[in-house]
Amino acid sequence: MQAYVIGLMWFLGVSAVAAVAVVLIRRSWPPDQRADIHDVLSVVFSMTGTLYAVVAAFVFIDVWQIGNDARAATYREAQAVQALAWSAENSPPEYRDRITALSKQYLHEILDTELPRLRADQPVGDEGWTVLDQLRTISSRVPAAANSSGDGPDVVVQTVIQAREDRLALADKRIGSVTWFALLFGALLAGMPILFFRFEHIGTQLAMTTAVVGMITLLLVTIHQIERPFTSTERVPAAAYDNAVARLDSLGS
Numbered sequence: 255m256q257a258y259v260i261g262l263m264w265f266l267g268v269s270a271v272a273a274v275a276v277v278l279i280r281r282s283w284p285p286d287q288r289a290d291i292h293d294v295l296s297v298v299f300s301m302t303g304t305l306y307a308v309v310a311a312f313v314f315i316d317v318w319q320i321g322n323d324a325r326a327a328t329y330r331e332a333q334a335v336q337a338l339a340w341s342a343e344n345s346p347p348e349y350r351d352r353i354t355a356l357s358k359q360y361l362h363e364i365l366d367t368e369l370p371r372l373r374a375d376q377p378v379g380d381e382g383w384t385v386l387d388q389l390r391t392i393s394s395r396v397p398a399a400a401n402s403s404g405d406g407p408d409v410v411v412q413t414v415i416q417a418r419e420d421r422l423a424l425a426d427k428r429i430g431s432v433t434w435f436a437l438l439f440g441a442l443l444a445g446m447p448i449l450f451f452r453f454e455h456i457g458t459q460l461a462m463t464t465a466v467v468g469m470i471t472l473l474l475v476t477i478h479q480i481e482r483p484f485t486s487t488e489r490v491p492a493a494a495y496d497n498a499v500a501r502l503d504s505l506g507s
Contacts, residue, residue: 257479260475260479261472261475261476261479264471264472264474264475265468265471265472265475268467268468268471269464269467269468269471272445272449272463272464272467273460273463273464275449276449276456276459276460276463277456279449279450280456280459283450285452285453285454286452291450292451292452295447295450295451296451298447299444299447299448299451302440302443302444302447303444305440305444306440306441306443306444306470309436309437309440310437310440310473310477313429313433313437313477314473314476314477316429317429317477317480317481318480320424320427320480320481320483321480321483321489321490323424324421324424324425324483324484324489324490325483325489325490325491327417327420327421327424328421328490328492328494328495329494330417330420331364331414331417331418331420331421331494331495332361332494332495332497332498333494333498334410334413334414334417335357335360335361335414335498335502336357336498336501336502337410337413338353338357338389338393338407338410338411338413338414339353339354339357339358339502341405341406341407341409341410342354342393342396342407345396345397345407346396346397349392349395349396349407352392353389353392353393353396353407354502356385356388356389356392357389357502358499358502358503359385360382360385360386360389360414361495361498361499361502362499363381363382363385364382364492364495365492365495365496365499367379367381367382368382369484369492369495372425372484372485373484373485374485375482375485378422378425382418383418386411386414386415386418389407389411389414390408390411390415392407393406393407393408393410393411394408396408424483425482425483425484428481428482429477429481437474437477438474441470441471441474444470445466445467445470448462448463448466448467449463
């Protein structure tokens with residue numbers, strides 16, 4: 255809901271500024287005095303609008319893919335933790351119980367601490383790495399004879415470490431300040447010509463201007479909202495970790 259409110263506020267605010275600009279420009283430069291530049295403005299508006307649409311589309315696809323990759327990374331990590339607990343089923347009880355308990359602790363650390371911090375755009379801390387280091391240590395002590403049916407815990411724990419690194423790398427991924435400069439300055443170039451078009455009625459120009467400017471604003475707000483996938487529960491939910499915890503709970507029952 256917060257994203258909708260932010261988008262609406264930006265839409266109304268920028269549209270209001272554009273409407274005021276239209277009124278001021280019409281008063282200082284009446285439409286009937288712009289006949290000589292109307293055709294030029296049409297060409298400029300068409301070219302800048304098309305170029306900006308192409309650039310914005312590529313950026314939007316890029317940030318959308320970041321969100322999809324982040325979601326997939328959570329499932330890989332949760333499945334790897336689950337596989338780690340399952341790989342210890344044939345191990346001696348003291349190792350099996352310890353690995354299962356640490357696996358649950360790691361998942362709860364993600365759910366209770368790391369995801370809330372990521373959504374608040376804060377560092378996740380080192381507790382998750384500490385639990386993983388304990389898992390790595392205990393997994394390396396599992397007798398080799400207990401791993402005859404497949405990969406042992408010492409192998410699977412490396413998969414968990416890699417999945418964690420992938421998730422944290424995606425959480426820090428951004429489109430960059432240079433790209434944002436191109437988006438913002440391009441939005442200005444793409445939307446400015448419509449302020450000077452020669453409309454006979456001010457109502458028509460206000461409607462067209464707010465529509466164009468508002469659409470560009472909503473596009474930029476959307477890119478900003480989905481640029482950081484973990485700040486939105488809709489983009490990367492905690493379902494993967496919740497499911498893994500439920501399965502490990504059933505394993506221990």
